[in-house]
Amino acid sequence: MAAQLPVPVFTSLDQAIPDIQTAAVQAVRYSQLVEEYEKRFGHKPTYIARAPGRVNLIGEHIDYVLFGAFPAAIERDILIACGPSLSSESGATETSAPGGVRAQNLNPKYDPQTFAPMLKSAGPSAAEEADAASAVHAEPAWHLDINTRELRWESYIKAGYYGVLSRFFPAALAGSDKQDHPVPVDLLFTGSVPSGSGLSSSAAMVVASTLAFLTVNNKLDGVTKGQLVEMAMENEKRVGVNSGGLDQAASVICTPHSALYVTFFPQLGAELIPLPTPRTTPRAVFVCANSLVVSDKVVSAKWHYNLRVVETLVGARVLANKLGIQLGPADRPTFREILSRWLGTPESELDTDALKVGIERFLPEVEKLRPGHEGRPAGEEGVTMQEMIELSGLSAEQFHKVYLSWVEVEAEYFQLYKRARHVFTEALRVIEFRDVCLRANASSDAPPADTLQQLGALMDASHESCATLCESSCPEVDALCWLAKAAGAYGSRTTGAGWGGCTVSLVAEDRVEEFIGKIKEGYAPYRELEGERLREASFATKPSAGAFVLKLD
Ligand code: NG1
Ligand code: MG
Numbered sequence: 312m313a314a315q316l317p318v319p320v321f322t323s324l325d326q327a328i329p330d331i332q333t334a335a336v337q338a339v340r341y342s343q344l345v346e347e348y349e350k351r352f353g354h355k356p357t358y359i360a361r362a363p364g365r366v367n368l369i370g371e372h373i374d375y376v377l378f379g380a381f382p383a384a385i386e387r388d389i390l391i392a393c394g395p396s397l398s399s400e401s402g403a404t405e406t407s408a409p410g411g412v413r414a415q416n417l418n419p420k421y422d423p424q425t426f427a428p429m430l431k432s433a434g435p436s437a438a439e440e441a442d443a444a445s446a447v448h449a450e451p452a453w454h455l456d457i458n459t460r461e462l463r464w465e466s467y468i469k470a471g472y473y474g475v476l477s478r479f480f481p482a483a484l485a486g487s488d489k490q491d492h493p494v495p496v497d498l499l500f501t502g503s504v505p506s507g508s509g510l511s512s513s514a515a516m517v518v519a520s521t522l523a524f525l526t527v528n529n530k531l532d533g534v535t536k537g538q539l540v541e542m543a544m545e546n547e548k549r550v551g552v553n554s555g556g557l558d559q560a561a562s563v564i565c566t567p568h569s570a571l572y573v574t575f576f577p578q579l580g581a582e583l584i585p586l587p588t589p590r591t592t593p594r595a596v597f598v599c600a601n602s603l604v605v606s607d608k609v610v611s612a613k614w615h616y617n618l619r620v621v622e623t624l625v626g627a628r629v630l631a632n633k634l635g636i637q638l639g640p641a642d643r644p645t646f647r648e649i650l651s652r653w654l655g656t657p658e659s660e661l662d663t664d665a666l667k668v669g670i671e672r673f674l675p676e677v678e679k680l681r682p683g684h685e686g687r688p689a690g691e692e693g694v695t696m697q698e699m700i701e702l703s704g705l706s707a708e709q710f711h712k713v714y715l716s717w718v719e720v721e722a723e724y725f726q727l728y729k730r731a732r733h734v735f736t737e738a739l740r741v742i743e744f745r746d747v748c749l750r751a752n753a754s755s756d757a758p759p760a761d762t763l764q765q766l767g768a769l770m771d772a773s774h775e776s777c778a779t780l781c782e783s784s785c786p787e788v789d790a791l792c793w794l795a796k797a798a799g800a801y802g803s804r805t806t807g808a809g810w811g812g813c814t815v816s817l818v819a820e821d822r823v824e825e826f827i828g829k830i831k832e833g834y835a836p837y838r839e840l841e842g843e844r845l846r847e848a849s850f851a852t853k854p855s856a857g858a859f860v861l862k863l864d
Contacts, residue, residue, distance in 0.1 A: 340501070341390065344417070345863065348392040348499040351415055355863065356392035356499070358526045362518035362858040363388040364504035364511045365561035366599055366815050367806045368570055369773050370741040372781050374555025376623045377647035378738040379574035381745060382557050383586075383854035384565035385599070387503040389515040392863075393523040396495035410476065410493030414468050417501040424465040428453040428476060428493075452481075459551030462609045466550045467513055468498065471520030474546035479530045496527050505847065507605035509807020514558030517547045518858050526860050537579055539563050539858070551609050553620045553718060565857040572745045576647045577658045586854065587751035587758050587766075594820040595763050595801065598827070600849040602787040603836045604811030615810050618720045619781065623734060625714055626680060626727035629702045633679040640709050646734050667742045670735055677735050680728040693724030702727075726782070733780035740769045740776075767801025767817050774804035783809030791834055792816075798829035823851045 341359060348356045363384040370380030396413060411427035431452055455476065457469045480493050498520075504512035521543050525531040534542075543559035560573040564581045568588075574580040588594065608616055627646045631638050636652050638644065644652075651658065653676070654669045661669065682694055694702065700710045747765045751758030759765075774792050778784040784805045795803035795816040803816035818826045827849050831837040840848055 341861070344390055344392045344499060344501055347417060348394075348497070351499060352394075352396070352398070352413070352497040354394065354397045354497075356497075357394040357863055358392075358523070359861040359863065360391045360393060360519045360522040360526060360858070361388050361861070362515040362522065362562045363565070363855055364515045365558055365565070366510060366597060366813070366852060367557060367561075368597065368815060369744045369770060369804070370557070370737060371773065371777050371805065371807075371809070372619055372783055373734050373737050373741070374557040374573075374575060375553065375620050376627070376645040376734055377555075377574075377576040378734065379572055379580075379741055380555075380557040381570055381572055381584075381741050382561035382565070383570040383597070384561050384857050385504070385510060385852045386855045387505075387510065387852075388855075389500065389502040389504060389512070389519045391519045391523045392499045393527050394497055395527055396497045398495075398497075409495070410480070411495045412468070412472065412498065413496075414465060414498040414500065416464065417499065421464040421500070424468070426455070426465065426469065428455045428472075457549050459549075459609065462607055464516075467516035467547075468500075468520045470546040470549045471517050471522075471543070472524050473549055474521055474542045475524040475528065475530065478542065479525075479528065493524075493528050496524065498523060505601060507607060507812065508601050509606070509805070509809065509812030510599065511558040511562065511807065513550070513608075514543065514547060514562050517550075518543045518559055518562045521546060522858060522860055531860065536563050536857075537581075540579060552612050553617050561857075563858050565854060567856050568854055570748070570854055572663075572741070576645075576651070582745075584745060584748050585752055587748055587762050595817050596820045596823060596851045596853060598795075598800075598816045598818045598823060598849065598851045599806070599813045600791050600795065600816065600827075600830055600834075601813045601847075602785070602791055602811055603848065604785060604787045606808060606811035608808055608810075611810065613719045613721045615783070616808055617718050618722055618725075619730060619783070621714055621718060621720045622725050622727060622730045625699055625703060625725065626731045628704075629699075629727055630676070630680055630731065632702070632704050634676060640705060641713060643713050646731065647738075650735075663742055663745065667739065667746075670739045670742070674735055674739075677728075677731045680731050682728060691724055693722075693726045693729075695724060699725050699727070729780040729782070733776045736776055736780075737773060740773050744769050763801045763817060763819075767803075770802030770804045770815075770817060771796070777805050777809060781809075785810055787811070787836070788814055791830070794830055794833040795826070797833070798826045800826065818851070820851075 345356060364387050365382045365384050367380055367382040374380050413425050415423045431454060455469050455473050457466050476493060504510050504515050506512040525534060540556060540560045540563045544556040547554060556575055557573055560581060561571055565571050566583055569583040569585045572582040572584050623646060624643055627644050627649045628638060631649050634653055650669060650673055653673060682692055700707050703710050744766060747762060751762040778789055788805045791814045792803040795814060799822060800816035800818050803814055806813050806815040830849055831845060837848060
């Protein structure tokens with residue numbers, strides 16, 4: 312197996328560029344997975360689906376308000392060996408529909424799972440009913456129980472499966488036409504993306520699982536990368552976090568050597584931007600450092616992630632009111648859409664340069680959201696639920712319906728101004744980061760001498776905004792960024808959702824070892840780490856290939 316690594320099949324994902332080299336280096340890992348699969352399931356897998364994690368270089372907490380971000384895929388990934396099950400046991404019970412799944416993980420921490428879509432007559436569970444409220448598709452004849460109350464590894468598999476079932480087998484499961492039933496599937500997972508670290512192990516799981524189910528069911532043909540991103544975005548929401556699409560886009564679309572300027576409005580857009588490779592030394596790389604504070608995003612969503620989603624949506628309505636932009640009572644526009652309405656420029660004419668100028672012009676308007684509660688003690692700025700409802704101009708009932716009925720959030724004070732200020736300044740920094748890369752790439756000989764300093768400064772400013780305005784950092788992550796700067800990084804910031812997880816720092820390539828050494832000395836949780844455990848926690852990474860499927864015969 313290792314010697315003759317199978318040829319990648321990408322037939323259906325347009326423009327997919329396999330990084331054969333990466334695959335070849337990984338051959339041993341792939342063949343071990345295949346051997347273990349055979350041992351466990353008693354037959355060979357037919358495919359391996361692979362999806363990478365990502366590091367977001369800049370553009371945090373703005374994808375769900377539809378502003379662009381700038382991620383790159385990392386080499387760490389999720390692999391799933393998959394194939395049709397030859398066993399009759401596959402998840403099937405008396406009340407289950409066809410298409411049972413047996414899923415196992417090489418990491419013994421994750422229990423083996425057996426599940427199947429259940430026919431509706433069996434009655435949906437409480438979790439499933441809660442999920443149905445936010446379901447995107449019309450009610451199917453079956454349901455698949457996804458636990459949105461606690462973090463479970465199989466939820467991400469089910470999320471991928473749910474999307475494939477609802478798109479390709481909506482009614483078939485209940486009907487008699489056996490031709491169009493999903494096949495029972497056996498899956499074996501292995502992963503190298505640390506979970507809860509802001510490197511998007513979740514999106515890698517969902518993308519890989521979506522790909523695995525599509526492939527085994529023969530439905531990958533004709534699916535484009537854009538469609539796969541949209542499916543994975545939709546699917547991951549089923550786990551209970553109202554995320555944007557930057558992770559899934561990075562995991563699917565990225566190519567080696569490039570970062571991705573990904574935009575979400577008026578539709579998904581992707582521009583692969585090679586990172587500047589100075590023809591002068593020093594070259595620079597991105598170093599991820601895990602704070603080892605695990606952020607359990609599903610459980611904390613109501614105070615953290617989903618709360619940011621609601622604060623920014625309400626902020627957009629309140630700002631629209633202040634700017635005289637008319638909204639219907641049921642409308643729920645994002646900041647990006649409000650900007651568009653205010654500028655009045657047709658989207659077709661709003662290229663990235665025009666968008667940048669538009670954001671700069673709009674920034675003073677954001678000040679209109681500053682709360683006027685001077686009497687409130689420091690740390691208690693922001694608005695109460697009651698004040699927020701009044702500012703929205705909606706009745707309490709309508710407000711609840713539009714902004715709260717689909718999500719659970721908890722806060723004493725809601726920070727509309729701070730979040731808005733973060734969103735618009737961060738959106739601008741993303742475009743500036745892109746511009747610095749493009750300028751450096753365009754220069755015929757050496758790029759401007761201060762290219763890396765400019766990129767670093769934007770990363771630092773992004774971290775400051777995440778820490779003070781978005782409030783998505785934490786003391787350990789702040790400490791790591793500070794240490795990174797002291798250790799000579801051009802720039803350093805929290806990456807991903809935050810509240811723990813990883814930092815990303817831009818570091819001269821020839822100083823990486825020294826840099827990691829200094830972080831180890833300075834960051835107490837690293838002092839005991841040696842060898843592989845230290846390499847797990849802090850590592851240099853270069854932009855890698857997006858998701859792919861390998862055919863195994
Ligand atoms: P993480 O938690 O790093 O996967 C999350 C969101 C992104 C984005 C970032 C913050 C998910 C799946 N992803 O990333 O869409 O909003 O936070 O920029 O929740
Ligand atoms: Mg995630």
